[in-house]
Amino acid sequence: MNNSTDHLYNLLPVIYRQRDAEQGYPLRDLLRIINQQVNVIQTDISQLYENWFIETCEDWVVPYIGDLIGYEPVHEAGEPGDIITLQGRQRNQILIPRRELANTIRYRRRKGTLALLELLAHDVAGWSARAVEFYKLLSWTQHLNHLRLSQGRTVDLRQGDILEKLDSPFDEIAHTVDIRRIQSPYDQGRYNIPHVGVFIWRLKTYSVTKTPACCLEEVSPNCYTFSILGHDTPLYNLPQPETEPTHIAEEINLPVSIRRRALEIDKQKYLETGESLYYGENKSFYIWLGTPAGTPFNLRSLPYDKIIPADLSDWQYQPPLDMVAVDPVLGRIVFPSRQLPKGGVWVYYHYAFSTDMGGAEYHRTLLQPSAHIVYQVGKQEEFISINQAFDRWQSDYAENPNEEKYRQAVIEITDSGVYTERFDWYLQINQSLQLRAANRKRPVIRLLDYQAETTDALHITLQGGNRVSLDGLLIMGRGVQIQREILDFLPSDDTFKDTENTPVKIRIRHSTLVPGWSLHCDCEPKRPAESSLELYNLKGHLEITHSIIGSIKVHQDQVQTDPISIHISDSVVDATHTEREAIDAPGSALAHASLIIERCTVFGKILTHSIKLAENSIFNGCITVARRQQGCMRFCYVTPDSRTPRRYNCQPDLVQQAASEDLKEVEISRVRPQFHSTRYGNPTYCQLSRSCAEEIKRGADDQSEMGVFHDLYQPQREANLRARLDEYTTVAMETGIIYVS
Secondary structure, three states: OOOOOOHHHHOOOHHHHHHHHHOOOHHHHHHHHHHHHHHHHHHHHHHHHHOOOOOOOOHHHHHHHHHHOOOOOOHHHOOOOOOOOHHHHHHHHHHOOHHHHHOHHHHHHOOOOHHHHHHHHHHHHOOEEEEEEHHHHEOOOOOOOOOOOOOOEOOOOOOHHHHHOOOOOOOOEOEOOOOOOOOOOOOOOOOOOOEEEEEEEOOEEEEEEEEEOEEOOOOOOOEEEOOOOOOOOOOEOOOOOOOOOOOOOOHHHOOOEOOHHHHHHHHHHHHHHOOOOOEOOOOOEEEEEEOOOOOOOOEEEOOHHHEEEOOOOOOOOOOOOOOEEEEOOOOEEEOOOOOOOOOOEEEEEEEEEOOOOOOOOOOOOOOOOOOOEEEEEOOOOOEOOHHHHHHHHHHHHHHOOOOHHHOEEEEEEOOOOEEEOOOEEEOOOOOEEEEEEOOOOOOEEEOOOOOOOOOOOEEEEEOOOOEEEEEOOEEEOOOEEEEEOOOOOOOOOHHHHHHHOOOEEEEEEOOEEOOOOOEOOOOOEOOOOOOOEEEEOOOEEEEEEOOEEOOEEEEOOOOOOOOEEEEEEOOEEEOOOOOOEEEEOOOOOOEEEEEEEEOOEEEOEEEEEEEEEEEOOEEEOOEEEOOOOOOEEEOOEEOOOOEOOEEEOOEOHHHHHHOOHHHHHHHHHHOOOOEOEOOOOOOOEOOEOOOOOHHHHOOOOOOOOOOOOHHHOHHHHHHHHHHHHHHOOOOOOEEEEEEOO
């Protein structure tokens, strides 16, 4: 295919082109129009050829290729969605995985093998897995002539590593027979002859690359945490690929948290062979020490033989001189009290979370205007601070006020460092600013209490027509304040008046505004009552997507202005307690805002003017809406006694209607959402518990779960995997799914 606009014209003999040039190129212009349609036909023909193959075909072709090889979709997981919508295409990718169809024939040839079950979990559901035959862990007397050394062994109190793995996916100790069925939905059994368990890890690991560790001065100047927020975070293994198709996954191949004893064994192996599984720049974690004038690029690495794996639960262990204690379970570091790291400590490590959300080092699409100028900030860039880049932009704009690209600036942070600065920015009329992290980077903006007489938030003052975007950032220490400048008088220029009335637009995407500003070691917020985002007199639109944010305060004139439009999707709004206000207006009964909330989890009360639409969301707090006649709430969990617009297929309304008077309270309590953790900083933050009611886990409009993890389609993944495990195991085997995370 040739996309040149003059491809057909260039095929003509030179004599015709010469005559065409003499007459002003009418033939060339005609052939350009024809060439556009030729390119369309060529593109369609090329795509039809690509659609012959599962690796290159379009998504809508995947089910048809499945029909050719006898692939049957799992109807229990739900019917395919509409391919026209983005949500429908995402759902279809889960219901009919391309990876599974590509390997279906290979699966049939390997039917009944143990390693195939792990492969099915990865290809069908996208989960990491380890398959275990429980009959090998049964306690029985062996014949001396036919010893099975891999059989479960009796307890040996001297083998601490084996004892630590008791009842885990890596258990090696013999058990008595468990007569409960492994597929029981109520009380799952494990150790029996036909039972095979597929242990599932749903959490994903994310890296944090060369960022400062947090010194806990309130504990001791020699105590550090890997997390810059100062909370305990377990260090996770960076999964290593399996080299053999018949290999059964081990700890090093799975996204598991690193055990203290496993790190101790790994260090001993390093001292003997010089090879490490966990420690190193391309491994699971690494530590650097700075020089007294240290920067992130003038560091010396901490040798592995200087590290002591230790239990630092109470910060009581003190390592000897020239050694450093590391607790991988809590993510803590302790130096000798007489050898403090004067130049600071930098770390690289992995943590776990459910999906790509908030400020983190994962791939995300960068959005930017067509005409713009980029100012890069980093320790090795032209600008080493964010304010330097902003000041340069304002200077360039003053010199070139009529050039479009200087109106729209992108300040991009190119590393995962910590930027401790004061922000008080003022944007000119019609200026656009995007403050973002580079792709796969997670910079931290740390706001401190500099001023005693006023607040120290990230403060931005806007005028008419401004656009502001925060993208890929983690903001801690204080909140973000955005206000519209109110002029005492307007110039007589009509153009200025029209511009001043132009709405502003604010976008927060893939960012974290830490709920409670910062964290204690146990993930409890330090300032739970403080807000993460404050809006003052804004006329315009706020969009929040794929982010984690604390409470939102709206300061808006309810008499002279219309309600501000707030659209929140695929995000968490966390007021740190269900009795605190997640969205409200201090000093007023209600926030002067109109909300659209899609696929979100909200902890806290919502007090607002109106809700245009709320769908597939969990509201863990009372809702009070002034305009009940406007808007709709559909397929949501709404706390009882809430005042909302009309509701459709919401809980606990449905169970209340179906239950008798005596059971209504019981049913309301049963369908209340249950989470593994409601504290930001924990790996299972906002993840629905296994004991949560099915009405919540499959309560969305497409039978996925309500809340922020709706688009993971975990009920569909589980239904698909259960069906495939039954299909590819022998009659004598009974396979069950066991969730580890």
